[in-house]
Amino acid sequence: MYTLENVSKVYRQRGKTIKALDNVTLDIPTGQLVAIQGTTGGGKSTLLQMLGALDKPTEGYVALDGKEISGAKVEHLARLRGKEIGFVFQSFNLIPTLSAQENVETALEPQKLPADERRAKAFAALESVGLGDRASHRPSELSGGQQQRVAIARALVKEPDVLLADEPTGNLDEETRDDIMDLLEGLWKEKGLTVIIVTHDSAIAKRAQRRLYIKAGQLSEKN
Incomplete structure (x- = not known):
């Protein structure tokens, strides 16, 4: 379970103070499929970075399974990201x-x-996403959807408890987008993962158990 308590994140940019997160309090139960939507620059990627132990809040704290990660040492955070949290990005990486x-x-x-x-x-991870027969192919020999499946397999091979996806279908056409969401949803059900997806796409967000909306750093529930 994730717990965020009064989390704020402030940046200084070109002499201005920017509040990327503004007093966010949030609980995400273990095993929930959550979509986070919001405008560009609204704070959704910053929120995902907090959940992924990639950044620390200016104020407040973030905890995973009752253990605070916002104030943890660099070595502990590296182990956490290396084992318990899987990441999927828009650009495949x-x-x-x-x-x-x-x-x-x-x-x-x-x-x-x-x-x-x-x-x-x-190889087993690739088979789980339907790409066992493409194991020897390089990214340039794969379609965009296949590349994202490889990225998902890379995230899953660690056997994480949490899967964080930042615009995982942003570079894909509608049919491939739906295929990738089918895959993520199936893995969520099969493995009991906590899956958190940042997306601008309402068609993706509507398939989540829970929808959150963030604007100007402030978080709200969306029905």
Whole structure:
């Protein structure tokens, strides 16, 4: 379960003070599928960074499963991101010179597993997203939807408790968008993950259990 209590994030930019998050208080139960919508610059990506232990609030605290992460040491946060939280991004972030399987394997490097175990886990993750037959292909040999499936496999291979997705369908056409959302929804149901998706797309957000809306750093529930 995520708990955010009175979280604010303030930046200084060109001599101006920008409040990316403004006194956000939020609970996200374990196993919930949540969509976060909002205008550009409204704070949704900043909120996701807080949930992913990628940034720290200026005020307030963030906790995961009762343990505060907003004030944790860098080493602890690295372990958390390396094992318990999986990330999926709009731009896929695949390494172009590596095969699909090798890209997935990169997520396991911090765990220092034997090479054969790392390869087996990566292949199994690719099979779980329907790409076992594309394991040897490089990103340039895959469609956009297939590249995002590789990125999802890379996030899942760590066997995380939480999957954070930042505009995961933003670069995809409508049909492929729906396929990726079908995949995420199926994995959520199958694995009992907490899935949090930042999206501008109402068609994606409507499929979530819970919809949140953020504007000018302030969060509200959306029915």
